[in-house]
Amino acid sequence: MEKHTAIVPCLFLGLILTLGAFAPRVEAARAFFVFGDSLVDNGNNNYLATTARADAPPYGIDYPTHLPTGRFSNGLNIPDLISEQIGSESTLPYLSPELTGERLLIGANFASAGIGILNDTGIQFVNIIRISKQLEYFQQYQQRVSSLIGEDQMQRLVNQALVLITLGGNDFVNNYYLVPFSARSRQFALPDYVVYLISEYRKILARLYELGARRVLVTGTGPLGCVPAELAQRSPNGECAVELQRAAGLFNPQLVDMINSLNSDLGADVFVAANAMQMNLDFVNNPRAYGGMLWARAIQRDRAVHDSLEPVP
Numbered sequence: 001m002e003k004h005t006a007i008v009p010c011l012f013l014g015l016i017l018t019l020g021a022f023a024p025r026v027e028a029a030r031a032f033f034v035f036g037d038s039l040v041d042n043g044n045n046n047y048l049a050t051t052a053r054a055d056a057p058p059y060g061i062d063y064p065t066h067l068p069t070g071r072f073s074n075g076l077n078i079p080d081l082i083s084e085q086i087g088s089e090s091t092l093p094y095l096s097p098e099l100t101g102e103r104l105l106i107g108a109n110f111a112s113a114g115i116g117i118l119n120d121t122g123i124q125f126v127n128i129i130r131i132s133k134q135l136e137y138f139q140q141y142q143q144r145v146s147s148l149i150g151e152d153q154m155q156r157l158v159n160q161a162l163v164l165i166t167l168g169g170n171d172f173v174n175n176y177y178l179v180p181f182s183a184r185s186r187q188f189a190l191p192d193y194v195v196y197l198i199s200e201y202r203k204i205l206a207r208l209y210e211l212g213a214r215r216v217l218v219t220g221t222g223p224l225g226c227v228p229a230e231l232a233q234r235s236p237n238g239e240c241a242v243e244l245q246r247a248a249g250l251f252n253p254q255l256v257d258m259i260n261s262l263n264s265d266l267g268a269d270v271f272v273a274a275n276a277m278q279m280n281l282d283f284v285n286n287p288r289a290y291g292g293m294l295w296a297r298a299i300q301r302d303r304a305v306h307d308s309l310e311p312v313p
């Protein structure tokens with residue numbers, strides 16, 4: 001009898017532990033899905049044979065582990081900060097072998113450095129996950145989650161999730177302006193290219209809606225001509241590169257218009273434009289308000305000056 005009573009609680013505890021390990025936590029933090037390029041990739045490209053990768057120092061220098069993770073950042077990236085805000089752990093890269101079981105319910109990051117709105121953006125990086133493939137993976141993800149928690153619960157999880165999509169910068173930097181007389185720049189004057197990009201982007205967002213996304217943050221481009229890599233390549237005197245600034249200036253307002261028109265067609269504010277330009281400018285113009293070190297480090301990295309990692313004075 002004593003033996004019996006000792007065994008029952010053990011079995012019972014085992015059962016609770018087992019249930020605990022497999023019981024879906026759908027009502028936990030809202031799921032989060034990330035699509036886009038290097039600004040939001042958190043490691044997918046580590047699993048690909050591509051030169052667009054961030055798996056070596058000094059990437060990750062300020063990350064909690066101080067190790068490179070595949071994020072194109074000295075530390076956390078925007079998706080990490082959003083995850084923190086929604087009370088969740090960071091999503092795993094979709095290609096991570098650790099993204100299984102209950103971890104799928106946190107969401108997933110499908111982003112891949114180098115990609116753009118257009119399929120021909122980033123071709124020099126060869127093996128990257130273009131946006132149509134990211135959306136296919138999202139469908140595959142949904143099938144995997146359905147078999148975990150059932151079709152209805154999966155649909156609820158996806159409909160209630162927060163989604164972030166960041167695209168467009170590479171369509172300029174790694175396509176139109178990649179080389180002088182690029183194919184796209186011979187095909188289109190800049191204003192016409194922007195119109196084309198926006199019309200293609202609209203199709204991508206509409207597809208995201210079809211796949212169940214109902215709350216989507218869409219970032220515009222930052223000051224493309226002022227990013228450290230462009231300053232290093234194009235600007236001996238430190239002035240932001242004029243053509244890239246012009247591109248961003250054309251792209252952002254048309255993106256906002258397209259989002260408004262799409263929302264109005266859908267009859268709901270599904271897509272939310274995020275003003276990355278203003279956020280970046282705030283950050284460059286007042287670095288001390290944002291921790292200071294980050295921007296200076298990025299510039300130093302791109303100029304291959306690693307000898308003084310001092311905070312911005």
Ligand SMILES: *[C@@H]1O[C@H](CO)[C@@H](O)[C@H](O)[C@H]1NC(C)=O
Nearest residue numbers: 117118119120130132133200
């Ligand atoms: C990009 O490639 C995908 C997959 O091959 C295709 O479905 C899509 O139509 C292409 N987009 C454009 C604008 O050609």
